[in-house]
Amino acid sequence: MTTYVALLRGINVGGHKKVPMAALRELLTELGHGDVRTLLQSGNAVFTSAEKNRAKLVAGLEQALADRFGFEVRCIVLDTAELRAVADRNPFPPGSFEPSKLVVIFLTGPVDPGKLSGLDPEAYLPDEFHPGEREIYVHCPNGLGTSKLMPALGKVRLGVEGTARNWNTVTKLLAMMEN
Template sequence: MPARRIALLRGINVGGGKKVPMAQLRELVEGLGHTAVRTYVQSGNVVFTAADPDAAAAEVGEGIERAIAAAFGFDVLVTIRTRDELAAVIAADPFAGVADHPSRYHVLFLAEAGDPRRLEELDRAAYEPERFALRGRELYLWTPEGLGRSKLAQALSERRLGVAATARNWRTVTTLLALADAAE
C-alpha cells in the first residue's frame, strides 16, 4: 500500500466560524491530486494517499492550507503525519494503563518538535492526577476530569510550548490509524 498521510486541521467546525463541510474538504484534497481521501468526524481529519509520495509533509500541508484559504476564505493550520508516524505515536503511549478513558486522553500534534526546557518550570505535582509527556512532535495529555476542566491543558498553551499545535483525543488518533490501514 502506498504511504498514507493524515492531515489534522486546527480549529474548524467549532463554535460559529471556520465552517468546512467534510464532503467539500474531501473534494478539495482530491482536487490537489491526492487519492483514497477519507475524512473522520467534523473537526477536520483527512486520511489520504499523497499525489507525490516523496513530497515533504510541510509541502503537502501548505498545499492544503492554500486550497482551504482559496475555497473558504480563511486560514487553517494543517499538520501532516504519515501513517507510520501515527503508528509510532500510538506505540509510544506513555500513559498506557493509566489513561483509561479515550475521550479524556489527548495528543497535541505539534507543528515541529517541542522544546522540553519550555515545560521544566511546570510543577507537575500541582496538576495531579493530570499528566503530560512530550515526545518529539507530540505532547500526550491525560485529563481524567476532561479537557474543558483541565488546568494543565490551560497551562500547556501554544505560548508556553512555543509551537503551533492541534489536539485529538485518543479515540480519534486510533481511528485515524485504522482508516490509514484500511484498504483503498
C-alpha cells in the same frame, strides 16, 4: 502512493472557520489525492498521495484551504508510520485511561522540554502530561472540561503550533490508515 492524515487546526469550533467535511474531501480530491476519507467534523482527513515532499504537501493544502474558504488553516500532516509511532509512544499503559480523557497534542515541530519546564506537574494532579517527539500526551482523568492543565499548556509558548485529538480519534484514524 503514501497514505497520510491531515489534522486541520481550529476549524468548526463554536461556529467559526467552518469547513464542511464533504467540501474538504472534494478539495483534497481536486488537489490530486486519492482514497479521501474524513472522520468527525473536526478536520481529520485520510488520503493517499504521490507527493513525497511533506512541506510542499502541507503548503499546497493550506493554500487551497485559504483560497476555497477565505481563512488560514494550519495543517499537520503525518504518514502512517508517523501516526503509528505516536500511538506506540503513548506513555499511558493500555487500560489505565479512558480514551476520551487522553489527548494527544500534535505539534508542527519537535517538543522543546525546556519550554515545559515552567509547568509544575504536581500543581495539576491528577492531570498529567508527557512530551513526546512532536506531540504531547495529556491525561485528564476527571475530564477535559474541568482540567486546569489544558489551559496552562495552551499558555506555554512552545514556538510551534499544535492541534489536539483524543485517543479515540487517534486510534480510529490509525485504523483508517492501516486498512
